[in-house]
Amino acid sequence: MNPVADVVGASGLHVYAEIALVIFLIVFATIVTQVLIRRQSTFDHAARLPLEDDAISPTPVSGIPTTALHAPTRQP
Amino acid sequence: MTATAGAPSSITPATPATALESFSYDDDIVREFLVATFVWGLVGMLVGLLIAFQMVEPGLNLAPWLSFGRLRPLHTNAVIFAFAGNAFFTGAYYSTQRLCKTRMFSDGLSRFHFWGWQAIIVAAAITLPLGYTQAKEYAELEWPIDIAIAIVWVAFAVNFFGTLKRRRERHLYVAIWFYIASIITVAVLHIFNNLSIPAGPFKSYSMYAGVQDAFMQWWYGHNAVAFFLTTPFLGLMYYFMPKAAERPVYSYKLSILHFWSLVFLYIWAGPHHLHYTALPEWASTLGMIFSVMLWMPSWGGMINGLLTLRGAWHKVVDDPVLKFFVVAVTAYGMSTFEGPMLSVKSVNALAHYTDWVIAHVHTGTLGWNGFMTFGMVYWLLPRLFQAPLYSKKLAEVHFWIASFGILLYVIAIYSAGVTQGLMWRAFDETGRLTYPDFIETVVKLLPMYWTRAIGGSLYIVGMFLFGWNILMTWRRRPATYDVPVVQAAPLFRESNEPEPGAHPQPAGAWARFVSMGWHRVWEGRWLVFSVWVLVAVAVASLFEIIPTFLIRSNVPTIASVKPYTPLELAGRDIYIREGCFNCHSQMIRPFRWETERFGEYSKPGESVYDHPFLWGSRRIGPDLAREAGKYPDLWHVRHMEDPRSITAKSIMPPYAQLLTNDLDFNSIQKRVDVMAMLGVPYGDAVVEGNAPKMARAQAALLGDSIAQQGGPKGLENKEIVALVAYLQRLGRDATQIPSSVAAKPAAGGSQP
Numbered sequence: 001m002n003p004v005a006d007v008v009g010a011s012g013l014h015v016y017a018e019i020a021l022v023i024f025l026i027v028f029a030t031i032v033t034q035v036l037i038r039r040q041s042t043f044d045h046a047a048r049l050p051l052e053d054d055a056i057s058p059t060p061v062s063g064i065p066t067t068a069l070h071a072p073t074r075q076p
Numbered sequence: 077m078t079a080t081a082g083a084p085s086s087i088t089p090a091t092p093a094t095a096l097e098s099f100s101y102d103d104d105i106v107r108e109f110l111v112a113t114f115v116w117g118l119v120g121m122l123v124g125l126l127i128a129f130q131m132v133e134p135g136l137n138l139a140p141w142l143s144f145g146r147l148r149p150l151h152t153n154a155v156i157f158a159f160a161g162n163a164f165f166t167g168a169y170y171s172t173q174r175l176c177k178t179r180m181f182s183d184g185l186s187r188f189h190f191w192g193w194q195a196i197i198v199a200a201a202i203t204l205p206l207g208y209t210q211a212k213e214y215a216e217l218e219w220p221i222d223i224a225i226a227i228v229w230v231a232f233a234v235n236f237f238g239t240l241k242r243r244r245e246r247h248l249y250v251a252i253w254f255y256i257a258s259i260i261t262v263a264v265l266h267i268f269n270n271l272s273i274p275a276g277p278f279k280s281y282s283m284y285a286g287v288q289d290a291f292m293q294w295w296y297g298h299n300a301v302a303f304f305l306t307t308p309f310l311g312l313m314y315y316f317m318p319k320a321a322e323r324p325v326y327s328y329k330l331s332i333l334h335f336w337s338l339v340f341l342y343i344w345a346g347p348h349h350l351h352y353t354a355l356p357e358w359a360s361t362l363g364m365i366f367s368v369m370l371w372m373p374s375w376g377g378m379i380n381g382l383l384t385l386r387g388a389w390h391k392v393v394d395d396p397v398l399k400f401f402v403v404a405v406t407a408y409g410m411s412t413f414e415g416p417m418l419s420v421k422s423v424n425a426l427a428h429y430t431d432w433v434i435a436h437v438h439t440g441t442l443g444w445n446g447f448m449t450f451g452m453v454y455w456l457l458p459r460l461f462q463a464p465l466y467s468k469k470l471a472e473v474h475f476w477i478a479s480f481g482i483l484l485y486v487i488a489i490y491s492a493g494v495t496q497g498l499m500w501r502a503f504d505e506t507g508r509l510t511y512p513d514f515i516e517t518v519v520k521l522l523p524m525y526w527t528r529a530i531g532g533s534l535y536i537v538g539m540f541l542f543g544w545n546i547l548m549t550w551r552r553r554p555a556t557y558d559v560p561v562v563q564a565a566p567l568f569r570e571s572n573e574p575e576p577g578a579h580p581q582p583a584g585a586w587a588r589f590v591s592m593g594w595h596r597v598w599e600g601r602w603l604v605f606s607v608w609v610l611v612a613v614a615v616a617s618l619f620e621i622i623p624t625f626l627i628r629s630n631v632p633t634i635a636s637v638k639p640y641t642p643l644e645l646a647g648r649d650i651y652i653r654e655g656c657f658n659c660h661s662q663m664i665r666p667f668r669w670e671t672e673r674f675g676e677y678s679k680p681g682e683s684v685y686d687h688p689f690l691w692g693s694r695r696i697g698p699d700l701a702r703e704a705g706k707y708p709d710l711w712h713v714r715h716m717e718d719p720r721s722i723t724a725k726s727i728m729p730p731y732a733q734l735l736t737n738d739l740d741f742n743s744i745q746k747r748v749d750v751m752a753m754l755g756v757p758y759g760d761a762v763v764e765g766n767a768p769k770m771a772r773a774q775a776a777l778l779g780d781s782i783a784q785q786g787g788p789k790g791l792e793n794k795e796i797v798a799l800v801a802y803l804q805r806l807g808r809d810a811t812q813i814p815s816s817v818a819a820k821p822a823a824g825g826s827q828p
Contacts, residue, residue, distance in 0.1 A: 017619045020615065020619045021619060024340070024615060027340075028336070028337075028340045028341075031340075032333060032336070032337070035329055035333050036329070036333070040327065040328070040329055043328035043332075044324075044328075045247065046247045046249060046250070047318075047324035047325055047328040048324050049175055049245065049247065049249040050171070050249060050251070050314075050315050050318045050319055051319070051322070051324060053174035053177070
């Protein structure tokens with residue numbers, strides 16, 4: 001019914017699947033460790049993004065000035 | 077990029093005086109999705125309430141199109157894709173524009189996305205009650221609707237990525253990452269799980285069969301939970317939680333870890349839905365290990381969400397928005413602890429097929445998705461409708477009623493799950509099943525089902541209060557909405573710009589690698605970032621899925637297993653149409669308590685012709701994998717006509733219409749032909765006209781047999797004969813039961 005299955009089944013390709021799994025885990029572990037050793041302060045700009053998006057920043061925090069001609073919307 | 081003519085393509089932005097661009101956000105689309113969220117949420121939950129009551133009062137299965145088997149998929153599809161889907165779109169359209177400091181890429185695509193998605197929901201609400209289903213959980217919709225979903229999703233993706241391309245803020249905030257992962261992965265999952273061959277305008281057969289189909293389905297099913305109910309809502313959490321708390325997320329670093337862990341790990345976890353089934357053991361073990369690994373990052377995310385409120389806990393006391401968020405994030409933590417626990421094989425052995433899984437899901441959906449949505453909408457209402465919230469007090473009442481409703485719901489259903497699981501496996505001192513009658517284990521649960529229905533009702537009362545608050549706030553809106561004009565500088569050659577306030581790049585390749593400069597580049601470049609997400613998802617999927625398809629030893633064939641006859645195939649399609657798989661599994665696990673009750677355990681080779689597989693995921697009724705020969709034909713006829721005439725306390729809906737509906741013999745040829753196209757060896761049956769002829773011959777014999785047993789005459793051209801033929805075939809091939817069932821007396825228990 002499926003000759004490909006016979007060929008692949010006999011070819012010992014499963015080794016590649018195991019290698020792929022190991023590579024996958026190494027890449028993942030690398031990202032995790034690299035993120036962990038970064039200084040928190042490098043993310044300060046990014047972390048504040050949601051808080052700046054509809055308010056006028058008196059002093060441009062990011063170097064990219066954002067302003068609104070009208071007050072954004074009435075608050076509750 | 078719309079660089080102003082003559083603007084220097086330098087690495088620093090031009091001076092604000094010359095470079096500012098004016099634009100406004102499209103909040104109309106956000107308002108539209110918000111209203112759709114509420115409307116479909118109410119509909120989906122009311123359907124859920126109806127099926128909850130049907131489980132305690134089967135008389136509520138008022139019509140074929142209102143019966144449990146057809147409405148249960150409507151409930152799940154409505155709350156997942158209509159309620160949670162529209163909630164995600166509401167929050168994504170609001171936050172993406174603001175985080176990118178740009179209007180959506182195309183207003184036309186936004187409208188197309190909105191109306192296309194609502195049309196799909198309407199199509200689902202019509203076709204599912206009519207019995208058009210692919211029989212795969214959360215992927216029930218038939219092929220024309222699947223194509224429409226793919227088109228609308230691509231439109232959404234184009235609109236979304238176009239917006240990222242036109243953004244005026246270089247850094248992509250972490251919420252956007254979660255949206256990117258969701259959009260890409262849902263597309264991949266949807267397309268590959270729904271590959272099928274049409275056998276009519278609203279009928280198709282899955283390309284995959286048996287084990288492979290099960291594997292694809294739960295790769296999809298689990299990741300639909302991950303990338304439709306988890307990552308989109310985490311994106312919402314990372315945006316709206318800081319908004320409501322008025323402080324940045326506790327640890328941005330942790331949010332990056334959270335993101336990559338979910339993208340890398342989630343995709344492998346699907347096989348934990350198939351523990352102890354005919355799935356190869358390596359796949360199921362892999363699924364378990366990755367599921368357990370998911371616990372840690374998920375809790376990292378939960379802690380990150382809760383600690384965002386550091387120093388702001390006093391606000392929780394009088395802000396219903398924060399109250400909803402706190403409970404939502406806590407529910408996320410509870411279900412992401414429970415999920416890994418349930419994926420451990422020994423726990424799963426008890427929980428699988430029981431209400432425990434239903435309770436687990438509802439902690440996540442009612443708590444996490446529901447409360448995130450409520451909190452987000454209450455926060456958005458005054459901003460979108462530009463009027464104060466109608467009643468904060470009402471929102472508070474909503475919070476308390478819904479919280480109490482969730483507690484009632486899940487505590488009752490956890491008890492039901494554990495109770496039934498323990499009853500199924502109980503043996504008495506003589507070594508026999510303590511509760512050999514399946515119905516005993518059902519009747520025991522009825523008080524808990526009542527409690528669940530009451531809990532669900534409370535949650536829906538909360539929904540009405542929610543709706544009232546939305547309506548009344550909307551009525552306070554101004555005559556025309558104020559559309560603020562925002563100004564921001566465009567980005568020039570984004571990749572060359574240094575990150576504002578960034579630390580200088582260290583020299584040397586290794587030092588740069590270690591400093592994660594490459595990650596910062598990803599974060600800035602949406603395309604590179606998206607490609608890496610796709611690679612992570614695709615690699616994991618391929619290496620998990622391909623071996624089951626290609627390595628024959630994973631699915632040992634059984635010589636005696638033959639394709640269904642044309643009549644049985646027609647019966648199987650009726651079984652699918654009526655949604656029988658929602659309550660009956662066809663997969664006996666290799667445990668003594670299962671084989672004692674249902675017969676020999678199921679083998680992978682038994683379902684090689686099953687397009688789609690029908691293993692099921694919940695046993696509200698008994699397993700049917702070895703149903704052949706257990707009861708006489710007439711028993712099945714009577715049981716379908718009125719289940720309670722056979723089993724007084726049964727909660728199964730009646731299917732009397734099957735005794736009067738004419739069987740559509742003419743459509744059988746097409747069904748057989750499509751099966752043959754998929755590789756099922758149908759031999760002579762594919763010759764035009766043969767399949768209906770063969771079906772009629774078998775139906776005539778079966779009709780006679782039913783009449784001889786004292787049943788009604790003239791059933792040979794009714795749908796019931798096809799269904800009975802199918803049920804009397806289940807498990808026959810592998811266990812070699814003789815086919816003359818007519819003469820066999822009813823055998824109550826297990827197989828010979």
